Amino acid sequence: DAGVIQSPRHEVTEMGQEVTLRCKPISGHNSLFWYRQTMMRGLELLIYFNNNVPIDDSGMPEDRFSAKMPNASFSTLKIQPSEPRDSAVYFCASSLETQYFGPGTRLLVL
Amino acid sequence: QKEVEQNSGPLSVPEGAIASLNCTYSDRGSQSFFWYRQYSGKSPELIMFIYSNGDKEDGRFTAQLNKASQYVSLLIRDSQPSDSATYLCAVKPLTSYDKVIFGPGTSLSVIP
Numbered sequence: 682d683a684g685v686i687q688s689p690r691h692e693v694t695e696m697g698q699e700v701t702l703r704c705k706p707i708s709g710h711n712s713l714f715w716y717r718q719t720m721m722r723g724l725e726l727l728i729y730f731n732n733n734v735p736i737d738d739s740g741m742p743e744d745r746f747s748a749k750m751p752n753a754s755f756s757t758l759k760i761q762p763s764e765p766r767d768s769a770v771y772f773c774a775s776s777l778e779t780q781y782f783g784p785g786t787r788l789l790v791l
Numbered sequence: 792q793k794e795v796e797q798n799s800g801p802l803s804v805p806e807g808a809i810a811s812l813n814c815t816y817s818d819r820g821s822q823s824f825f826w827y828r829q830y831s832g833k834s835p836e837l838i839m840f841i842y843s844n845g846d847k848e849d850g851r852f853t854a855q856l857n858k859a860s861q862y863v864s865l866l867i868r869d870s871q872p873s874d875s876a877t878y879l880c881a882v883k884p885l886t887s888y889d890k891v892i893f894g895p896g897t898s899l900s901v902i903p
Contacts, residue, residue, distance in 0.1 A: 712889040724835070724879065724893050731888040772834055776889040779825065780881075782834040 685783030706775030795894035814880030823883035
């Protein structure tokens with residue numbers, strides 16, 4: 682199995698631009714998680730899905746952030762408009778009983 | 792009180808020594824416990840999980856769980872410089888759709 686796949690691996694954008702992060706979970710896993718990690722705040726859970734349904738989005742920082750899971754093999758996290766304070770590493774993880782992480786997307790908003 | 796706490800680091804041990812990483816949790820109903828290792832610039836990697844009280848061994852790693860004390864630990868025997876990383880404790884609440892609560896992590900440095 683290829684594991685959790687995320688794209689892009691790196692993203693540099695300017696403030697105000699829309700950013701879309703993508704994730705392909707491990708086949709057969711029924712839960713998907715989006716995390717953000719910074720030195721200051723550590724690993725934060727933003728939102729998670731079970732069977733493609735959002736279960737808890739209480740970690741989404743504000744309305745600029747949105748996430749979708751249109752099917753079992755794909756999810757997106759969108760930031761619109763992006764701000765410099767959104768700069769972080771964004772991880773996607775999937776699970777059946779245990780979470781496995783993707784390689785992450787390093788986002789830098791200038 | 793934070794839901795999952797870990798001993799503050801950074802923790803430094805000499806090569807060949809035993810590294811002891813500790814974690815406490817507040818939800819007494821928690822059932823599953825995980826240890827992740829995260830190298831700098833990489834994603835968290837699952838290294839151990841434990842569900843029952845007692846010890847669970849996997850190579851040089853031993854996870855210890857004491858539900859009565861709400862305490863889980865990770866011992867690394869014969870520590871190697873390649874073990875230098877941040878170790879994240881994660882706890883799954885009783886009903887969670889596989890959501891886990893992560894601790895802040897402990898940075899371990901193994902000195903050659």
